Amino acid sequence: MPKSIAPLPGLAIALSLFFTSCAQSPTSTSETASSQADIPLGAALAQTSNVALLGQEQVAGVKIAEQYFNTKGGVGGRPIQIVFQDTSGDEAGAINAFQTLINQDRVVGIIGPTLSQQAFGANPIADRAGVPVLGPSNTAKGIPQIGEFIARVSAPITVVAPNALKAALKINPKLKRVAVFYAQNDAYSKSETEIFQQTVKDAKLDLVTVQKFQTTDTDFQTQATNAINLKPDLVIISGLAADGGNLVRQLRELGYQGLIIGGNGLNTSNIFPVCQADCDGILIAQAYSPDHPGAVNVAFRQAFQQQFKSDPPQFSAQAFAAVQVFVEALQAVDQQTKIAQIPLPELRQKLNAQLLKGSYDTPLGKISFTPEGEIVQTSFYVAQIKMDAGGEKGKFVFLK
Numbered sequence: 138m139p140k141s142i143a144p145l146p147g148l149a150i151a152l153s154l155f156f157t158s159c160a161q162s163p164t165s166t167s168e169t170a171s172s173q174a175d176i177p178l179g180a181a182l183a184q185t186s187n188v189a190l191l192g193q194e195q196v197a198g199v200k201i202a203e204q205y206f207n208t209k210g211g212v213g214g215r216p217i218q219i220v221f222q223d224t225s226g227d228e229a230g231a232i233n234a235f236q237t238l239i240n241q242d243r244v245v246g247i248i249g250p251t252l253s254q255q256a257f258g259a260n261p262i263a264d265r266a267g268v269p270v271l272g273p274s275n276t277a278k279g280i281p282q283i284g285e286f287i288a289r290v291s292a293p294i295t296v297v298a299p300n301a302l303k304a305a306l307k308i309n310p311k312l313k314r315v316a317v318f319y320a321q322n323d324a325y326s327k328s329e330t331e332i333f334q335q336t337v338k339d340a341k342l343d344l345v346t347v348q349k350f351q352t353t354d355t356d357f358q359t360q361a362t363n364a365i366n367l368k369p370d371l372v373i374i375s376g377l378a379a380d381g382g383n384l385v386r387q388l389r390e391l392g393y394q395g396l397i398i399g400g401n402g403l404n405t406s407n408i409f410p411v412c413q414a415d416c417d418g419i420l421i422a423q424a425y426s427p428d429h430p431g432a433v434n435v436a437f438r439q440a441f442q443q444q445f446k447s448d449p450p451q452f453s454a455q456a457f458a459a460v461q462v463f464v465e466a467l468q469a470v471d472q473q474t475k476i477a478q479i480p481l482p483e484l485r486q487k488l489n490a491q492l493l494k495g496s497y498d499t500p501l502g503k504i505s506f507t508p509e510g511e512i513v514q515t516s517f518y519v520a521q522i523k524m525d526a527g528g529e530k531g532k533f534v535f536l537k
């Protein structure tokens with residue numbers, strides 16, 4: 138039996154700090170977005186379930202962006218209105234949220250969903266309906282290829298994840314034996330572990346074991362013991378926040394002392410209440426740094442700090458960037474033809490074409506897209522979690 142299974146004590150409190158209910162839907166049934174006061178932009182994110190540990194950071198980023206761009210005049214003087222639909226943590230929830238946003242809320246585009254696993258279910262619906270989707274955190278292989286209306290602001294695992302291994306080798310150049318864990322019921326985890334395993338082999342390290350689990354698991358004693366028996370000096374985990382945090386904790390409780398790399402699903406301070414002091418030292422690759430010097434990032438960081446008293450995390454920055462891309466692409470469309478005069482299906486089409494053409498100076502740095510909808514981004518980082526001795530407070534320290 139596990140000694141302890143973290144009951145996610147932080148989640149209820151953390152969630153209560155956020156606005157978790159759905160925004161009012163625009164009521165207009167007009168064919169254009171013109172009779173609506175504001176321009177409706179959809180956000181299909183996980184606001185409930187364990188996946189809200191990740192989704193709540195996205196909601197925060199989207200809201201800061203909404204306020205920021207509306208203060209700057211929105212689109213040709215018209216504000217945008219973010220319409221939130223909670224996807225919860227699974228595919229069915231994402232599909233429902235997408236359908237509501239497309240058919241009922243009549244949004245111009247959608248930011249979401251939170252997980253790649255959900256994107257593979259929901260994105261084809263938007264693609265068929267001709268509604269542009271920007272994935273704020275979908276990192277698995279194959280996301281932009283879902284269709285012509287699908288793009289992402291979240292760099293793929295292939296370019297992000299290997300940086301964490303490089304950082305681990307810098308900290309411990311002698312490390313040799315690597316144990317890999319991944320959640321086999323999750324698309325991102327499966328995609329990320331492939332890259333990690335290949336990177337381990339390319340670095341001529343020994344991949345001593347590959348252990349599988351489910352994102353719903355809470356007891357990892359068997360897999361952790363199997364791995365520890367093989368004396369790894371590096372453990373790499375591709376899973377989500379709750380399961381990943383519990384796995385870290387149980388590895389440490391069973392005596393594992395080597396380095397740990399966490400994948401993108403562990404990339405949130407919401408794992409701190411789960412693994413507490415045992416979170417200390419986890420290495421996680423980052424597609425965002427709060428220190429990025431661009432003016433938009435400085436403003437974003439300041440707004441985030443004011444509200445949450447901490448630096449913005451990657452998921453919030455990516456969500457902000459997704460709103461920014463939509464707003465700036467809408468502005469470009471509006472300059473050609475007033476968007477109030479464009480029927481919604483045509484507006485969605487024009488918006489999709491425009492957003493793929495543009496380049497954007499975001500908190501993530503300068504980004505653009507390939508014609509297929511893959512993000513083009515240049516700056517990546519690695520952070521290490523530092524916990525205080527009591528295990529209550531922690532932070533992500535960016536490595537040089």
Ligand code: 1QQ
Nearest residue numbers: 252253274275276325402
């Ligand atoms: C994906 C991910 C998640 C861990 C982001 C929340 O990277 O599902 O693609």
